[in-house]
Amino acid sequence: MSKLIISVSGLRGIVGETLTPEVACRFVASYSAALPPGPIVVGRDGRTTGPMLAGAIMSALNACGRDVIDAGVAATPTIGVLVRERSAAGAVQISASHNPPPYNGIKLFGSSGRVLDAESGAKIRDGYFEGQAAWCAYDKIGETTADSDPHAAHLDKVLATIDVDLVRGKAFSVLIDSNHGAGGLLGKRLLEVLGCDVEAVGAEPTGLFAHVPEPTAENLTGIASRVADGSCAVGFCQDPDADRLALIDEMGRYIGEEATLALCVTRAMMVGRTGGPIVINGATSSMSAMVAKQHGVETLRSAVGEANVADMMIANEAAYGGEGNGGPIDPDVGYVRDSFVGMAQVLDLMARTGKPLSQLADELPKMAIHKDKAEIDVEELPAIFKRLQEHFHDADAQTGDGLRLQWGDSWLLVRGSNTEPIVRMIAEAETQAKAKSLCDAAAGLLNA
Known part of the structure; x- marks a missing residue:
């Protein structure tokens, strides 16, 4: 039996073995007890076990007296935006990221719409082990309401970071591979708004992955061939909860995840996002730092982990940031890794320069x-x-x-x-x- 992995940002395990409805309920009860008053957003990726866990988690939160905003299937960065838009006390995202199908997990957000910082997360983890909960009386039970359009605010924020008319004018032919995770719902919508001719692969959030879910070169050989054969300008490949983005160029060449951030930083520098440092973690390629240095912008390195990058970005009023696993973080959208930011801003870079993705990738520093x-x-x-x-x-x-x-x-x-x-x-x-x-x-x- 695999071990239940519990960290300061949430937990992850195999459903039916280490991750059961009981574990999920006790964990979110500890989380609820640590939050200020207010509703809690609950979302999930496309995994087949998501509806079951969502039902248990929303019931547990109701039993703690919390009103719940049910976002249904939504990407992890979308949940971060929704917390702020709905003035929620926090959010629970049900996802195991790129883990295989038997896994699922819980990621916790604070009221600022970002993944919990280490100190807050540690208190909830400790509370879980200590059995902390705040179950309420029968007349204090919370209610659950489905959000009518959980993606709209996120879409608007991403579009506000780019020149929409410029991108629309290029009418790019693109392929998006969401691999039956959460990314297809907003991903296809975003690309169509940007005037792209879209080939959507795995857009339905069934959780029945067509290939190994981590967007690495060896897992995307079939997708790379489809990009080249379909004469697409770019292939966008998401992980199941759509906070990571890998790129494939027009020749079917895997550009990868490290290049995603470096290209987004290139574009950020081009449009004048130079008023503060950029932040990357200690395991991220120096390509982004080298690009920033060319524009006189300092690079700060945090400990590995999205929460650590976000902490350092906020503390230093960073202009941009992210992790080399394909996760750009644009503070104008939110302090969460965001594949949609990556897609929109890479298309904007292509439109501004008039260069194909292959050339833009080749012009990055070689490391x-x-x-x-x-x-x-x-x-x-x-x-x-x-x-x-x-x-x-x-x-x-x-x-x-x-x-x-x-x-x-x-x-x-x-x-x-x-x-x-x-x-x-x-x-x-x-x-x-x-x-x-x-x-x-x-x-x-x-x-x-």
């Missing part, structure tokens, strides 16, 4: 990432980090989220997993060989 992992006892990490710092004494060392070593535009991140007894090693350099050599050197020092 290569290599990833590795090894089994290790977490108690050994301090000694390992000390050995690494002594060996790589010429690097700029940062701690707090594992150990991050920086040499110019090259870097090595070594950090313990939050969910497994392993250490992850991620390196980026000018060539794949150099990136791999950094990981290999780190691996050789693990048990020195």
Whole structure:
């Protein structure tokens, strides 16, 4: 039986094993007890177990005296916008992101429409373990109301960030692969509003994934062929809850997720979003930082995790941010990774420059990432980090989220997993060989 993964941002597990209706109800009861007064938004991705969990969760929140706004199937960034638009106390998004079909999960939002920060999330996690709940009397039970159009406000906010008429005038032919997750509902609507000729693949949110749900190159070979064969200008590929976006160019070449953020940063700099720093996490490619530097904009790096990026963006009044897993974060829309922001702004970049996606991608700074992992006892990490710092004494060392070593535009991140007894090693350099050599050197020092 797999382990239920509980973190400061929510939980994730296999339905019927570690994630049961009872677990979900107790978890959201702890969440409700920690929130200020007000309704709570509940949404879900397209997974087949979503309706069952949504029913249990909405009933539990009603039993805590909460009114519930039922958003139905909606993307994770849409839920963030809806919290603010409906003046809600928070939101529960039911999704396991890119995990396989047996999984589902719960992601928690605060009243500001962003994923809970670490401190707030830790209190709810601890409350769950302590059995905290605030069940109410029969005459205080809350009510559930379905939202008539949960996507409209998000659509408007995304459109407000671009030159809609310019994009419409290009009449781009595009393919969107939502893989039967939550992204097809707003994704197709957005692209049609932008005047695109849309081929929508997997738009129905059935949860019956047509391919492995994480939008990586090996999982998108069939989609890449369809983009090229269909003479599309771009292929947009979402994960199940649509907070991540991978790109395929007009030749059917997988551009990937790291390039999504770098292209969005390129476009942000082009339109003058230079009044503050950008924020990326410690495992994100330096491509975005190099683009920002060309425009005199500072890049700050947070600990890995969307909540950490959002925290640093808010604290430093960042102009833009995101994570290299295909998740741009535009503060004009919300502090949530957003595939719809990515789609609209990449199309805007193509329209402004008149360049095809392949050329725009080729013009990005060239960097290569290599990833590795090894089994290790977490108690050994301090000694390992000390050995690494002594060996790589010429690097700029940062701690707090594992150990991050920086040499110019090259870097090595070594950090313990939050969910497994392993250490992850991620390196980026000018060539794949150099990136791999950094990981290999780190691996050789693990048990020195």
